[in-house]
Amino acid sequence: MSEREQNPYLREPPEDLTPVDELDEEGAEREAELLREAIRHHDRRYYVENEPEIADRTYDTLFQRLVDIEESFGLQTPDSPTRRVGGEPLDKLETIEHVAPMLSIQQSGEAADVREFAERMDREVGEVEYTCEPKFDGVSIEVVYTEGVFERAVTRGNGREGDDVSENVRTIRSIPQRLRGEYPGFLAVRGEIFMPRDAFQEYNRERVERGDDPFANPRNATAGTIRQLDPSVTAERPLDCFFYDVLDASREFDTQWEEITTLPEYGLQTNDRAELVSDIEDAIAYRDRLMDEREELNYEIDGVVIKVDDRAACEELGATARHYRWAFAYKFPARAGETAIQDVALQVGRTGRLTPVALLDPVDVGGVTVSRASLHNPAEIREKNVNVGDVVRVERAGDVIPYVDEVVEKRSEGFFEFPETCPVCDSAIERDGPIAFCTGGLACPAQLRRSVQYYASDSGLDIEGLGGERVDQLLEAGLVTESVADLYRLDREDLVELDGWGEKSAENLLAELEGSKSPPLFAFLAAIGIPHVGRATARELASSFGDLDGLMEASEDELQEVDEIGEVVAREIRDFFDSEGNRRVIEELREAGVSPESVERETGDALSGLTFVFTGSLPDRTRSEAQEEIERAGGSVTGSVSGNTDYLVVGEDPGTSKREDAAENDVPELSPEEFEELVGTGEEMDRQDHEESPNQRTLDDAFR
CATH class of the missing domain: 1.10.150.20 (5' to 3' exonuclease, C-terminal subdomain)
Incomplete structure (x- = not known):
């Protein structure tokens, strides 16, 4: 009997499933094992082979069925696919030494440097072929399998040791909990965890709409996610992984290309854009071709990695303390100023104002990576004729706030139009001139x-x-x-x-x-x-x-x-x-008992025309209470000292800048006691008398 005939969950699951509470222990254990096997199979078909065999809804049904059985009968196993929903929160991330050093790679954006690298290879090991791969912009990870079972995952860290993020990595569906095929008894592989571009934009859109700041780029989103102390948070975020290097194994690999083509047989996802080329000029052409195609990819890359294919030659070349001598990264130039709008999200402020935010392919603007930019309001969107898909120029107002300056390549029809209802609560959207508001209050x-x-x-x-x-x-x-x-x-x-x-x-x-x-x-x-x-x-x-x-x-x-x-x-x-x-x-x-205090509306003019500034805290009242007292008496309070300031009130733990400004502008200082006397009597103190007061001399002595 074939594997498919033995396991009905490898096809469409039967509709007449026995309710979980009617299963006996033996039947539950058998079904759980079949479900685990089926889910691993469908994970591989979806993530590694890119040929899913069942619908997403069917997959979800299988997964939930396994969750229910494991919970009802206590059948959870360390390598079960259900571990992907996240385990218990961690107190901290432990530090673990790598199986083999995870070193960095020399890099440059100049073809001359790449050719110099190849000349060195020719001198030291002779003519070689090269394996070329995209240089992923994610988080490097070491994943270790023992007897085919996921054992641990560790971040690159300092190259010698990194953070144990095993519980978080278990939640990533493209990383198998158990290998398949004729895998080695021990396998340590290096990969790159990343957030797909479409998932990143959708995730950022959700963050913007609920009022959170979006992540600057997919790499930041990935790094922040993979180091979460709560694995259930990681499980909710759309991470993926490509593997590209064998760090150590209980079998030999002769070439880099053999590694890349063999890892999928174990259920480990590799990238289908990798190529084996015969010389460095072909490698340079590969990089140029991939740079032209980078916008079509659903993951961020910032260059290509060129590796000597022969593993024996790599061993001979060795490594420095920081980088491998047999690999080179040929970088792309940074995207500068111009980028495509992938989506537009509406951010709802606390007053209901809707601010349109352009979600961008990350772009360098003045040395800062930008993934969102303000579109200000519906009127400006119409005026600039901006829509999703357009290539725009992004500027930073005052070198701080990114905004869309203009459309440089129109790839859409018309401009982005606001919906009729709020994206969060479905309340009607109303316009007030150029501004839009959610009426949900x-x-x-x-x-x-x-x-x-x-x-x-x-x-x-x-x-x-x-x-x-x-x-x-x-x-x-x-x-x-x-x-x-x-x-x-x-x-x-x-x-x-x-x-x-x-x-x-x-x-x-x-x-x-x-x-x-x-x-x-x-x-x-x-x-x-x-x-x-x-x-x-x-x-x-x-x-x-x-x-x-x-x-x-x-x-x-x-x-x-x-x-x-x-x-x-x-x-x-x-x-x-x-x-x-x-x-x-x-x-x-x-x-609920909230009763704002009424205000005595009678005001005086005892402090009319006087301006006060505070530094430090007052012992007997808050600064806001003091401000209210001054304003009731006709005075005013400002935040900085100038020539128009009449008094600087110096409380406990004062700052130095306001006192320096007061001295420069000949503004007298009041102690808290003198301030209370002044607001109590409403009589302005003579500046000369004040400057000689014992209280002032005491304060000056205390803060020298």
Whole structure:
């Protein structure tokens, strides 16, 4: 009976599968082994031979069936394909010595250097053939098999030892857990782990749409993924691998070409662009041809590797302390300034503004690798006639922010048009002049993530212990699903179940949340993400309207009476409070016990015309409270010292630059005690008297 007849899962699986809970132990063990065999077969057909035999959905059915059987009967094995979903998180990556040194390769982008390399080969070992391969731009890896079973995987590291990333590499489907065919008893191979270009662009698109920064290039994405401490994170990311070198084996290989053609027989994927050439001129022609074709490849390469084919000659040539003497990398010139747009993602800001981001083939711009660039807004896209597929010139504004300057080669029809609904929440997209907005408000998941982060940040309510990573945990665990109000429904039992949390951290966060229920009105207004309303504008609104209800009911005309608020900002504020979703969130916050403190609207003029700057912390109040006190008395606070500054308030642990600027501009310093006296009496101190005060002399002595 043939292998296929013995194993029905090598073809379409039967539809009338016995439910897992009705299997006996012997039947489950037999079926699990058949499923493992079938999944390994289909992995090889898909990744190594590029000839899949079953549909993706059928493969997923087989895989899930194996997962269910192994979990129900405790049949997990170290080399099971199910290990690809990731094991337990690691505390750290161990360091392991390589089976054989993983050295670097001499490289150059000049043909003259390549010919010089060949002349040296002719002098030292005579006329040779060369194996030519693409130079992959990924992460080099050593993978070791013993008796055909995956044993470990180690990063290149310093060439002598590297990080043990075995659990992460197990999750990569193109790397077999068990070899096939007539494999050697021991095999250590070198390969390159990479992220395919199409998968990289899709992954970056997802990151942009959920508010994360995209990776700069596929190599960075791969390096960051392969060193994850949680293998389940690696399992979710689309990594692949090509093998190209045998580091050590219990059998002999006579040539490099024999290695490349034999490894697929063991189930190890090699690259189909490798070629065996007779002389260096053919190798140079190979490089030029591959450079012309690089844009068609679904993986990043930055040159070609030219290796002496004969292994005995390689042994004779040996190596230096850093690189092999029998190999040379002929590099491509860096892509500079011009590149193709592979996709356009819409990034949803915390206020709902949609920013179009061009996802690019990585390109060098001013010495920096760029994989995304701003397209600003729909009006600019239309004006520049930009679309997916076009070759564009990328510049960096102020040498910092990349943007698409112009289309240099039109490969598409028309320009990219915004969808009618938000890519994250499907709410309608509305236009306000050249700008597009998601109308989902705080109920939009992308806006929710950013709004929760902002609500808890220093610019919001400054809730300690609720940084970006912890906000992501709460969202991913389903503990925050609707709005920032969900924060006040968290309980200790749910929090302690999260990775990295304990009783103390859970209790601390709950105490911080409880303490944030009576925030100053201005802080609350800044925290809830009203468009164009930062802390300064929030202070003006709080002072003008006194309480939240008054502001929520204010008309556009009334809003425009507030200093620094014009027609556009007034309309944005009014639209924010007119949103049913936003009002619902505010009401939920109130029901959770959040009650912003009303503001005494009476203001004085005792400090009218005086400008203050702070450095260091105050012992009896926060800097924002001090600023509010000054503004109520008619004064103002700025962030830097100039000739227009009247006082520099010097608190604990002050910086030096502001004090130096104060001395240069003859600006007197106030101690915290003198500041309290000044705001308490409203009487301006005489500068000459102040300069001679005992408190000032004491401060000067303390900070010399």
